[in-house]
Amino acid sequence: MIWPVALTASDVKSLFFPLRNLRDELLDLDEASYEEVRDSLNDVTTVNRYLSGYRVLLHHTGEFLKKHQSDRPFTVLDAATGSADQPVALVKLARKLGVPIQVTAIDINSKMLKMAKDEIFQYPEIRLVQCDVLALPFKDEG
Template sequence: MRTRVLIPEQMDDPNLDRSKHEQALRGLQRINAWTRNASLVWKHVLAVAANIGDQPLRILDLATGSADIPISLMKLASSRGIALQIDACDVSEQAISVATKNCHAASVEVCLFCLDILRDEIPEQYDVVMCSQFLHHLTEKEAVSVLRKMKSAATRRVVVVDLERNRMNWLQVWFATRILTRSDVVHFDGPQSIRAAFTCTECYTLAQQAGFTNLTIQRQWPCRFVLVGAIDGTD
């Protein structure tokens, strides 16, 4: 898998049947819980929270889907006595509808809104701007644009969690999607996400093109990496 294969995923189809969309979001939520995606972001949230005093830490989650990661972060923060204010956005009104129901069911307050990050600017500034398993949906040019917008909106950190492209990861995702969900949308989109994903080196280079100078990137099991950009002048 030396080069990316970027073709539309079924979840990106605005005409996808509502029931299939909701089933796919539930499947992704289950996979995210199993892979502990929220914990990869949480340690960076803790690092920033330690340096801002008593004021709430403001976070924006791009392409939030079902909002499972913001919900997990809010629960972790509550258990540790850390004040968070999380906004979350998605281009899909259907995803925002599902996310709203999930937040109500979890008794968690997250400000949810629709935003097309490819066309629109992020309307506010946040301590941390993050996205999870979103960048691989984009062309290289789009990814640089999104990273640049994230950098402009963040005052302390940008955190990107995504899949990494290689054959072993493709095999792991192929099996995991079939074990963890019955969604045929996820069965297609999961392995395709690996084919479309960036390598660590590719993503690091894109972040540099977006203007980041203080970067770290680490591989994480299973199948992922975490890219962290510290905004100039912050630790």
């Protein structure tokens, strides 16, 4: 590989840290059809499955689940849940470990929640709530 002779700090920064795109994502726009949302979220699920997204989540959460000894269920808030694929993975792990769990999965987008509802019918441990992550409708129970 041939590198330029002199890279400035600005060159390196733009190479490794591109400018953040502040435009709305297609999935966040009302114009996206349910089918487009579903197809895109299915792609995200595939990426999570094959590129270690679930492995990282389940490894770290699994440590907490194994140590959880309480008369109350282990509780999780999943913000921007999308298709709720990660809450489903968490519930499966908790069931395997015999740990009661309750997941509140939130999203502002009604199309995403419609898809999530279709995905969680076998998981009563997951509750869906439509809300803005910046204005949560829950009291702080820390």
